[in-house]
Amino acid sequence: MDCNSDKVIYMDNNATTRIAPEVVDAMMPFLTDCYGNPSSMHTFGGQVGKAIKEARARIADLLGAEPEEIVFTSCGTESDSTAILSALQTWPEKRHVVTTRVEHPAVKNLCENLAQLTGHKHRLTRLKVERDGTLNLDEYRDALSEDTAIVSVMWANNETGVIFPVEEMAAMARERGILFHTDAVQAVGKIPINMRENDIDFLSLSGHKLHAPKGVGVLYIRKGTPFVPFMNGGHQEKGRRGGTENVASIIGLGRACTLAGEKMEEENTRVRALRDRLEQGLLSSIPKSMLNGHPDKRLPNTTNISFEFVEGEAILLHMNEYNICASSGSACTSGSLEPSHVLRAMGVPFTAAHGSIRFSLSIYNTEEEVDFVLDKMPGIIAGLREMSPFWNPDQ
Amino acid sequence: MWEYTDKVQEHFMHPRNVGELEDANGVGEVGSLACGDALKLMIKVDENNIITDAKFKTFGCASAIASSSALTEMIKGMPLDEAEKITNEDIAEALGGLPKEKMHCSVMGREALEAAIADYRGVVLPMAQGEVVCECFGVTDLEIIRAIKESDLRSVEEITNFTKAGGGCGKCEDRLREILQQTVEGIAAEPKKPEKEQRMTTLQKIKKIEQVLEREIRPTLRKDGGDIELVDVDGDFVTVSLRGACSGCQSSRTTLKEYVEKKLREQVADSLIVEEDR
Numbered sequence: 138m139d140c141n142s143d144k145v146i147y148m149d150n151n152a153t154t155r156i157a158p159e160v161v162d163a164m165m166p167f168l169t170d171c172y173g174n175p176s177s178m179h180t181f182g183g184q185v186g187k188a189i190k191e192a193r194a195r196i197a198d199l200l201g202a203e204p205e206e207i208v209f210t211s212c213g214t215e216s217d218s219t220a221i222l223s224a225l226q227t228w229p230e231k232r233h234v235v236t237t238r239v240e241h242p243a244v245k246n247l248c249e250n251l252a253q254l255t256g257h258k259h260r261l262t263r264l265k266v267e268r269d270g271t272l273n274l275d276e277y278r279d280a281l282s283e284d285t286a287i288v289s290v291m292w293a294n295n296e297t298g299v300i301f302p303v304e305e306m307a308a309m310a311r312e313r314g315i316l317f318h319t320d321a322v323q324a325v326g327k328i329p330i331n332m333r334e335n336d337i338d339f340l341s342l343s344g345h346k347l348h349a350p351k352g353v354g355v356l357y358i359r360k361g362t363p364f365v366p367f368m369n370g371g372h373q374e375k376g377r378r379g380g381t382e383n384v385a386s387i388i389g390l391g392r393a394c395t396l397a398g399e400k401m402e403e404e405n406t407r408v409r410a411l412r413d414r415l416e417q418g419l420l421s422s423i424p425k426s427m428l429n430g431h432p433d434k435r436l437p438n439t440t441n442i443s444f445e446f447v448e449g450e451a452i453l454l455h456m457n458e459y460n461i462c463a464s465s466g467s468a469c470t471s472g473s474l475e476p477s478h479v480l481r482a483m484g485v486p487f488t489a490a491h492g493s494i495r496f497s498l499s500i501y502n503t504e505e506e507v508d509f510v511l512d513k514m515p516g517i518i519a520g521l522r523e524m525s526p527f528w529n530p531d532q
Numbered sequence: 533m534w535e536y537t538d539k540v541q542e543h544f545m546h547p548r549n550v551g552e553l554e555d556a557n558g559v560g561e562v563g564s565l566a567c568g569d570a571l572k573l574m575i576k577v578d579e580n581n582i583i584t585d586a587k588f589k590t591f592g593c594a595s596a597i598a599s600s601s602a603l604t605e606m607i608k609g610m611p612l613d614e615a616e617k618i619t620n621e622d623i624a625e626a627l628g629g630l631p632k633e634k635m636h637c638s639v640m641g642r643e644a645l646e647a648a649i650a651d652y653r654g655v656v657l658p659m660a661q662g663e664v665v666c667e668c669f670g671v672t673d674l675e676i677i678r679a680i681k682e683s684d685l686r687s688v689e690e691i692t693n694f695t696k697a698g699g700g701c702g703k704c705e706d707r708l709r710e711i712l713q714q715t716v717e718g719i720a721a722e723p724k725k726p727e728k729e730q731r732m733t734t735l736q737k738i739k740k741i742e743q744v745l746e747r748e749i750r751p752t753l754r755k756d757g758g759d760i761e762l763v764d765v766d767g768d769f770v771t772v773s774l775r776g777a778c779s780g781c782q783s784s785r786t787t788l789k790e791y792v793e794k795k796l797r798e799q800v801a802d803s804l805i806v807e808e809d810r
Contacts, residue, residue, distance in 0.1 A: 253738050256762060368581075448568065448594035454544065467593070468568040474669070474692070474699030487566040507642065524550050524597065526572040526589035527565055 141182070141460075146506045148415075149462045150346075151295050151323055151439060151497035156389070157348040163392035164350070167385035175382055176373065177454035185384055192391025196355060199394040201331030207404075208356045208374045209387055211513035213322040214243040214343030216356035217289070219367035219378070220318040221247060223339075225255055226365040227316070232257060232284035237264040237272065237301075238482035244289050244320050245478070251410050260284070269431040270483050287316045292324035292340075296466055296479040296495055297430030298439025300328065304335040311336040316362065322346050322354075326397030327404055338362045341458050344386060351394035353386035400500050409412050409437035416440040418511040423518050429485055429493060430468060438498045441466070443489035446528045447521040450496055455517040461510055466493040488527070537628035543598035548605050553587040560647025562640055567669050567696065569637065573603070573644040577652050581612040588644075595627075595634040602626045603641040616649060618642060619682055620694070635694045639679065656786075665707050668700025673711055680715045688712065732801065738765050740800045746785045749792055760792065763809040770796065773809045775805060784808065 147155065173182030175189050190204070197204045210216045221234070221244070236248050251259045262280040264272055272290075281288070288310050293300045307317040318339035324330065326347035332340070340357035344350055358364055358377070370379020397404075419442055422427050429441040444452065449467025456463060466477030468491060475481070476490035485493070496510075522528040536544070537762035556574035563570030570591030576585040586604040586675045590597050603623055605613045619637040624630045630638055637681055662672030679685060679694045686710045692698045698708050732740070741762060764771040772792065774784050785808075793806035 253735070253742055256764070341626070446565070446591065448596075449593050451544070451597060454594050458545070474568065474696050487568075491568050524547065524589055525591040526561070526570055527591055 146147065146459075146461045146502075146509060148496040148498055148502065148506075148510070149464055150499040151298075151495065152464055153246040153345045154343075154348045154499055155501055156350055157393060157398060160349055160389045160392045164385040164389040167388050171384075175384065176371070186454050189382060189384065189387055192387050195391040196394045199325070199330070199398050200357060201333045201343075202357055203360060205375070206332070206357055206360055208358055208377045209382060210354040210378060211352060211354050211383065213241075213320065213343030213346075214354075215367065216343075216354045217241075217243045217318070217320055217358050218247055218341075220339035220341065220358075221287055222254065222367060223363075223365045224316045224318070225251070225257075225259070227363040228286045229257070231284050233260045233262070233282055233284040233286060235262045235264065235277070235280050235285055235288040235289055235290075237266065239266055239270065239294055239296075239479045240289070240291055241295055241320060241322070241352040244291070246443050258451050259286075259426075264290075266482050268297075268484050268497070270294060270297045270429070270432050270479070271434060272301055272306075274302070274305070274309075278309060280309065281313050281315060284312075285313070285315045287318055289318040289320065292319045292330075293319035293328070294430070294479060295323050296477055297441045297483075298323070298437065298497070299430045300324070303337060307336040307338075323436060323439075326401070327438060329401060332357060332359070344390040344393065347393050347397050350386045353383050353390050355390070360434055379520050403500055405437045408498050408500055408502070411502055411504065412438055412440055412496070414504070415496060415507045415510060416442065416499075418507075419514055422511065422515045426518075427489060429480060429483065429489075439495065440497075441493055441495045443485065444492040444494065444518045445488050446525045447492045447518060449492055449494060449507055451521050452492065452517060455521070456494075456513070456519035459478065459509075459513050461513065464495045464497075466495065467491045534631050536593070536598075536633065538629070539602075539626075539628040540595055540598040540630065543601040543627065544594040547590075547597055547601040549587045549601065549608075550589065551587050552589070553585060556585075556587070558648040558652030560644040560649070562643045562647055564670075565590070565591065568592065569640060571596065571600050571640050571644045573600070573641075575607070575648045575652065577612060583607050583615055584611050585613065591638075591639065593634075595630050595637040596640065598627055599623050599630070599637045599641040600644075602604060603645060607645065612649060612652075614776045615645065618645060621683060632690075635683070636696045639694055643675075665711070666695075666697035666700065666704045669696040669808045671695050671697035676708065676802050677715050680712060681719065682773050685712070686716070734765055734767075737800065738762070741765060741770060741796060741804075744796055744799045749795055752791075753787075758787075768801070768805050770804055770806045771809045772806060 171185055173185045175182055175186035193204045193207045196207050234248055236244060248261055264277055266272055290303055290306055291303055292303050303319045310317040316338045319337055320341045322343040325342040338359045342355045344353040366377050368379050373379055425445040427443050429443055449465030453465050466480045468474050468476045480490040480493055553574035553576060556576055558575040560573045572589045574587050575583050580585050586608050588600040590600040601680050605627060620642040623638040623641045647657060662674030665671055665673050665676060674695055676691060676695055680808055683694055685691050688698055688705055698705050735761055749760060759775035763771045763773050788806055790806055796804050
């Protein structure tokens with residue numbers, strides 16, 4: 138199958154990323170010759186175990202963690218479920234969970250359905266966000282109680298890129314003896330993280346968001362944190378997660394983490410500059426457009442812009458004609474009839490929420506691509522607005 | 533990504549009859565910005581009651597724009613009494629079909645056409661006079677009943693796909709189920725048998741049981757100072773624990789078998805056996 142990836146302008150990196158060529162190279166031996174089981178007694182398998190050990194160390198390096206704090210999982214969602222359900226089993230008598238209104242469905246839907254999974258009713262505090270997508274720490278402080286088993290707050294939001302002060306929040310939870318989990322799948326590799334300098338107990342990351350393949354994730358578990366496994370079985374991951382290792386993907390993730398560390402500077406300079414160029418260009422050339430999310434407390438690669446009076450799916454399909462890939466928070470693309478829960482929580486008006494487009498860049502984007510998008514977008518929006526009964530060019 | 537037919541794609545990329553119709557004598561406006569789609573249909577009807585021209589403006593996704601475009605093509609040159617008979621299914625058919633989640637776009641087209649014709653005739657549409665059932669999208673019971681009959685809808689999910697009702701906060705779901713049941717019973721003239729239950733996974737079973745407990749059983753028990761908690765579901769065996777005034781009360785076994793088990797059998801699966809966890 139030919140996917141014509143070279144013709145595509147890919148600005149949907151918060152959905153998934155291209156597997157880095159270096160990562161593919163690192164993985165290939167483990168998809169071909171080196172097929173041994175890392176748990177085997179023979180050298181043929183044992184050498185694979187050594188490679189996994191090296192990958193684990195590379196991941197720990199990127200996070201500022203110890204290798205034994207890294208547990209491999211199948212995806213970000215599994216890491217999230219593992220952490221939260223573990224905390225609830227550690228303290229079955231504590232029946233309160235704190236999270237936010239803007240979590241990814243992996244955390245949001247889990248927290249909203251805990252009764253079905255645990256057989257207990259839990260009180261759930263869903264922290265509000267401000268108009269710019271940031272959290273109010275006073276509300277958070279007041280929400281913490283003796284009964285709180287765990288706090289789960291994402292490090293950075295996938296739709297707006299807004300970064301939450303999870304380190305400060307984790308310290309506040311620690312003071313009260315409450316476990317803290319963060320879904321960091323959008324943050325890892327894009328902003329520096331050092332687990333030695335914070336009080337976060339659990340952190341989830343996902344391979345395919347940082348140029349490793351889909352189907353591999355990590356749950357960081359701080360040394361000494363009480364833990365109950367989600368998947369029981371063999372002795373893999375020191376009994377913390379049964380199941381034969383997804384060897385090639387783990388090796389790929391290890392390589393991807395080293396690459397991310399090397400490219401961190403570029404991500405926060407060149408990619409940020411590209412994002413800013415795109416954002417400022419769109420906002421200045423298209424009337425009635427606005428940024429969703431705090432302009433500074435944000436990932437360097439993400440911009441979420443609303444074009445009023447037009448609908449997101451229609452915009453995306455026109456962009457698709459030019460091979461430009463992005464996402465929308467509109468109702469029609471979310472598969473439901475309401476626009477994104479993140480934009481609604483922020484109080485983005487309906488006139489704008491339906492017409493929101495998220496561009497998320499990576500180190501593989503170029504200035505030419507940004508300029509091409511800047512060239513095409515005003516025409517797309519103007520064409521759809523001409524068709525819109527709500528658009529009045531004189532307003 | 534939605535699977536749109538070539539016709540939908542074509543109408544979306546190159547919509548016909550977009551714009552304002554200066555000498556329109558019938559205008560129908562449906563939908564709203566809040567709902568995510570809206571259509572303004574303008575028609576020009578001549579003295580022989582023939583629609584000589586039609587134009588539209590649409591805010592919405594690809595299927596909303598394509599439905600509007602196809603509709604204007606269909607009605608141009610059509611006598612009014614013929615245009616009146618156009619259904620949403622006709623519009624969808626003209627596009628080679630729509631994804632089921634997008635059928636409401638064709639319904640919006642038909643509604644706009646009706647509104648435009650009513651405006652031309654100077655009459656008020658009966659649909660708008662019904663009782664609003666879905667407050668999120670402003671859908672009335674008359675609109676829902678009509679969609680059930682016209683498109684032979686058989687579930688709340690289908691009602692949502694066709695009318696959007698229930699697609700927001702979901703508070704009206706029970707009312708939708710009620711309307712569906714009444715309408716379907718009316719059509720069949722005899723009570724329809726409860727939908728044949730399908731094999732459920734344990735997780736689905738747990739979810740449904742929790743729903744019934746939460747919605748019906750707990751409120752009743754709480755009135756008497758009692759409560760109930762779901763402990764386990766193993767195949768058909770449902771283990772519950774009675775709390776408060778219910779625990780240890782003489783009639784707890786009766787409550788369990790005659791009330792809880794009966795309710796769960798009615799609404800989840802008739803093979804369920806409810807037991808108390810002691």
